[in-house]
Amino acid sequence: MQNDLYGISRWGENLIGILPNGNICLHDPLDENSEGVDLPAIIHSLRRRGINTPVLLRVSNFLEYKIRSINESFQNAIKENEYQGRYLGVFPIKVNQQAHVVERVVKYGSEYDFGLEVGSKAELLLALSQNLSPKSLIICNGFKDSEFVRLSLLSTKLGLRSILVLESVRELDLIIRVSKELGISPELGVRVKLTNSVSGKWAATSGDRSSFGLTVDQVVGIIERLKSEEMLDCLILQHSHLGSQVPNVIEIRQFVQEASRLFIEIQRMGANLEFLDLGGGLGVDYTGEKTSSMNSMNYSLAEYCTNVVETVKFEMEEAQQKHPCIVTESGRACVAQSSILLFSVLESTEFDSVEEITGEEGDHPALESLIGISENLCGENLLEVLNDATYYRGELRSFFRRGQISLPELARGEKSFQFILGKIRKILSEQEVVNEELLAKIKGMADIYHCNFSLFQSLPDVWAIDQLHPIVPLSRLHEKPDRNAILCDITCDSDGRIDRFVLEDGISNCLPVHSIKEDVPYYLGAFFVGAYQETLGDLHNLFGDTNVVTIRLGKNGSFELLDEVEGDTIFEVLSYVEYEPKRLLETFKAHAEKAVEQNRMSLDELKELTSTYKDSLRGYTYYESD
Numbered sequence: 325m326q327n328d329l330y331g332i333s334r335w336g337e338n339l340i341g342i343l344p345n346g347n348i349c350l351h352d353p354l355d356e357n358s359e360g361v362d363l364p365a366i367i368h369s370l371r372r373r374g375i376n377t378p379v380l381l382r383v384s385n386f387l388e389y390k391i392r393s394i395n396e397s398f399q400n401a402i403k404e405n406e407y408q409g410r411y412l413g414v415f416p417i418k419v420n421q422q423a424h425v426v427e428r429v430v431k432y433g434s435e436y437d438f439g440l441e442v443g444s445k446a447e448l449l450l451a452l453s454q455n456l457s458p459k460s461l462i463i464c465n466g467f468k469d470s471e472f473v474r475l476s477l478l479s480t481k482l483g484l485r486s487i488l489v490l491e492s493v494r495e496l497d498l499i500i501r502v503s504k505e506l507g508i509s510p511e512l513g514v515r516v517k518l519t520n521s522v523s524g525k526w527a528a529t530s531g532d533r534s535s536f537g538l539t540v541d542q543v544v545g546i547i548e549r550l551k552s553e554e555m556l557d558c559l560i561l562q563h564s565h566l567g568s569q570v571p572n573v574i575e576i577r578q579f580v581q582e583a584s585r586l587f588i589e590i591q592r593m594g595a596n597l598e599f600l601d602l603g604g605g606l607g608v609d610y611t612g613e614k615t616s617s618m619n620s621m622n623y624s625l626a627e628y629c630t631n632v633v634e635t636v637k638f639e640m641e642e643a644q645q646k647h648p649c650i651v652t653e654s655g656r657a658c659v660a661q662s663s664i665l666l667f668s669v670l671e672s673t674e675f676d677s678v679e680e681i682t683g684e685e686g687d688h689p690a691l692e693s694l695i696g697i698s699e700n701l702c703g704e705n706l707l708e709v710l711n712d713a714t715y716y717r718g719e720l721r722s723f724f725r726r727g728q729i730s731l732p733e734l735a736r737g738e739k740s741f742q743f744i745l746g747k748i749r750k751i752l753s754e755q756e757v758v759n760e761e762l763l764a765k766i767k768g769m770a771d772i773y774h775c776n777f778s779l780f781q782s783l784p785d786v787w788a789i790d791q792l793h794p795i796v797p798l799s800r801l802h803e804k805p806d807r808n809a810i811l812c813d814i815t816c817d818s819d820g821r822i823d824r825f826v827l828e829d830g831i832s833n834c835l836p837v838h839s840i841k842e843d844v845p846y847y848l849g850a851f852f853v854g855a856y857q858e859t860l861g862d863l864h865n866l867f868g869d870t871n872v873v874t875i876r877l878g879k880n881g882s883f884e885l886l887d888e889v890e891g892d893t894i895f896e897v898l899s900y901v902e903y904e905p906k907r908l909l910e911t912f913k914a915h916a917e918k919a920v921e922q923n924r925m926s927l928d929e930l931k932e933l934t935s936t937y938k939d940s941l942r943g944y945t946y947y948e949s950d
């Protein structure tokens with residue numbers, strides 16, 4: 325590998341690599357002999373088709389690989405442990421509801437009878453229209469009104485297996501009433517709240533404090549009620565969900581053990597449960613650290629499956645009960661790795677300079693001292709010089725605030741500081757042993773790379789829950805990066821920045837990058853963004869959905885474009901926020917006519933202005949190069 329500063333060999337699995345030309349490439353994990361496909365070449369080819377960045381790239385090979393891996397790992401664990409039940413996975417639609425994703429999940433999962441999990445009526449409608457295999461499940465979680473229940477019950481007539489999971493005691497009354505009206509016996513599940521809580525991001529909402537699920541006394545009440553209605557045989561599934569991105573395998577074991585114990589006791593009360601549904605939680609190792617930290621996980625997929633199967637088997641055999649069919653609702657692990665956000669750097673703000681400032685007659689003594697500092701700079705006194713320079717720059721700033729120095733003097737002071745910083749950085753980059761305090765200070769003065777995307781639209785979890793996605797320059801990886809930067813998006817919001825990055829040697833508060841060359845695009849990729857990000861994203865500053873393309877990696881470094889969804893136009897985003905763009909145009913034209921009437925504008929100018937307005941309405945919401 326050329327330059328693994330970004331830890332690609334750790335988090336990129338068998339999906340992402342680096343080509344000898346220093347470009348990032350995508351490997352087809354389903355075909356070991358295929359060549360890596362050059363990612364900047366993909367961007368170039370999309371641009372030639374008129375599809376510009378920012379673009380969300382979905383790689384169908386990655387999605388298929390993940391669906392296959394999850395199902396086959398469970399099948400292996402079942403075989404190795406001589407488990408008598410089967411595994412049936414379902415994909416929770418909320419994790420990525422986009423049609424091209426769900427349809428492919430269903431397609432790739434059909435040979436494993438992979439089903440869908442829904443949490444709302446809209447998701448149920450979507451699930452009912454998919455080409456699911458007859459043995460697959462539709463697990464209905466979430467609050468259900470009578471229409472929801474009706475749809476689910478009637479859909480069983482289509483040969484679909486739609487299981488209504490009781491989220492509350494009230495729901496049971498409703499289901500009993502509707503099923504009697506329709507004369508259709510329901511297939512029921514019960515969602516139980518377990519006491520085991522989880523570490524990681526969802527610690528506060530897991531265990532006893534989870535918002536969903538029935539307490540054990542409510543579960544007992546439901547069983548009694550079903551018995552009294554002679555409907556206990558309708559209860560076929562027990563559901564529980566530990567939380568998403570569970571980083572620690574021990575917690576998974578404890579959770580599966582508790583879920584199994586409850587299952588056994590519910591059976592002992594006379595139920596005939598068929599399915600043990602363990603919800604989601606299977607993690608994604610975003611950092612590649614293989615630890616139990618929040619954005620990582622200390623287990624592999626194979627270990628997860630073995631732990632689940634072994635634990636269920638052990639508990640069932642202790643209680644001399646039949647092995648149930650194990651269901652999981654892994655969303656993140658299915659789709660996260662299959663999407664990459666590709667965006668360009670528009671410009672950079674650098675905090676150092678190569679331009680040396682010389683002293684002038686009458687300079688303020690603080691400015692004179694600052695300018696003089698660089699003369700003594702050497703490898704041994706870098707930290708001392710930085711501290712002195714910072715002190716004098718602070719002095720100059722406060723003199724300016726008090727009116728004691730002029731703006732040009734302050735500007736020369738700032739430039740002088742930047743020159744010193746540049747020299748320190750240069751010497752530092754040549755040193756083998758570096759002072760950690762100095763390094764941290766220098767990193768804290770990283771450049772700002774302004775990038776053409778919206779954090780709030782495309783990476784909302786980075787802002788909301790400190791999610792880490794690996795971010796990497798897509799080219800020049802055979803060149804040593806000469807700058808360090810944080811990334812800012814193009815929203816006018818100071819929160820629209822990324823200042824935590826995954827690197828080979830841990831998490832860093834800046835990203836090593838290359839100096840931008842004029843007229844040469846510099847692209848970055850944010851990897852593993854396929855779970856939750858697309859739907860949670862919002863319209864901050866009216867930046868809409870990005871362009872989305874799905875590709876299929878082929879042999880010999882080729883790829884095929886499968887689908888393209890154009891990003892929102894300005895016309896569309898304005899309509900989302902209650903404007904009628906046509907009326908906006910009319911009003912705007914009326915303003916322009918008035919300006920012509922009052923001789924403030926010529927007819928040629930009116931023509932140009934209105935045509936620019938119309939073009940913009942039809943255009944992309946992101947920065948467009950000329």
Ligand SMILES: Cc1ncc(COP(=O)(O)O)c(C=O)c1O
Binds near residue numbers: 441603
């Ligand atoms: C009930 C349920 N099932 C499955 C999932 C998916 O979890 P994950 O993405 O961790 O697999 C969730 C999400 O939190 C959920 O609430």
